[in-house]
Amino acid sequence: MSAAIRIQQVSKCFGSTKALDKVDLEVEPGEFFGLLGPNGAGKTTLISALAGLVRADSGSLSVMGHDVQSDYRAARRHLGVVPQELVFDPFFTVRESLKIQSGYFGIGDNDRWIDEILENLGLTSKANANMRMLSGGMKRRVLVAQALVHRPPVIVLDEPTAGVDVELRQTLWAFIRRLNEAGHTIVLTTHYLEEAESLCGRIAMLQSGRIVALDTTARLLRRFSTHTLRLRSRDEMPADLVRGAAQSGGWWSMPFDAFDEVEPLLARIRAAGCRIDDLEIGKPDLEEVFIRVMQGQAEASVN
């Protein structure tokens, strides 16, 4: 079975800026994949190259085994893209937009699927409203709907939740999760790292057009982030205990790997006669991973 997405040695320059620098990436069918990176890292360029909106200078890209240039019709039929910009056609209603989009993909009678998408995205009541009349959040939903009219096996969402309220986020993710469970491959870019952490099975991090980290979310978290015991005490902490710990604002942060390390640690603090005023346990999070990876790269490029 061919990869859902295969990107091989793809480079792209805009003038003297290297937007993509020999990117290699493979996403398997059925994955929920996250593409992370700071602004300008090349995420959107990579998605655009995959969608045929941008032509790569070198390398090749394929969707479900179809090359995006030589076999573009099949590649595009297998791909649904939710663009980052909130774009819409002011001449049409929601339903007209979706019917027209279906037609572009060669689907004449698509009313049942359109109704289903509208229902799932909470758009049914807006079906006959003109696009201009919709709020930003509603327009965003229509963009998602437009990307799905042709039931693409691979769905790419470029920052779908930027500036979107909580309710829509939840509706959207519930729907995308269902699509993923039904077998659709999902690729997501977002700046909300907690979203990526909870949704994505695998994550690639992009910086200055290069992939600087690529692993399962779980392994990335283990590798770059640990649990932390944070506590506050009015008493002097024993020096051997706080070795390797960081202090800020009266709080000590002590990294640990397994939960059975916590009890002995607390016991020793108690034995030293320190009273604990406040205490919390921090889980590994993607934000820390992200920052470490990006800093690591910045340092590497300085050296």
Added chain:
Amino acid sequence: MGHGFSTLLYKEVLRFWKVGSQTVAAPVLTSLLYLLIFSHVLEAHVKVHGVSYTAFLVPGLVMMSVLQNAFANSSSSLIQSKVTGNIVFVLLPPISYLEFFLAYVLASVVRGLVVGAGVLLATFWFAPLTFVEPVWILVFALMGGTILGSLGVIAGIWAEKFDQLAAFQNFLIMPLTFLSGVFYSINSLPPFWQQVSHWNPVFYMIDGFRHGFFGVSDASPWLSLSVVGGCLVLLTLFTLNLLKRGYKLRA
């Protein structure tokens, strides 16, 4: 041609039809005003090719409307889609560059013909018109609409802002159409300007079109056919090449 093509054509026609007061009624009214004013001033003084000035003017105005509106349709649709960003809706689907070209140009021709027919209907009452060789009327309307529709595609793709498109329209399309013999026979011009007019392809479109009504014209309709046909082929190839390369659409 697939379903993608027919949908894009349908969408482009629907787009201008939905704002018909601006895209159809307004240019018809403008032409009617031209007719009222120019025929009021000149009817008593001028006869061209043996027909009254008003009768002479009507086909010119009809063809000018066909051409200007064909250009306006593809160019404004593309620039609006580019500026607002919704051009991605037609770039993401499996639509070939040939389908893209044909849909935009054909929709332009449809708009041109609809407006042209509207102008004809509105001005018909002011002058006795004849349709001596109607095949020429149809041939030149279709070819002229296609050429200006292609030019509209080129301008719409090339322009990045509305003022760039306006420059293309004001400094190229308007002079070409106004100085093409819509309002006069070029035989009435001084020799130098007659020569200049012969280098204007729009002159041949108007002249050939008018020949269909009266059976007489400044140039032979066969010469006009070959000039206009040549332009059609060259512009089509040029536009298709731009689209194939993805010029300014697929960076």
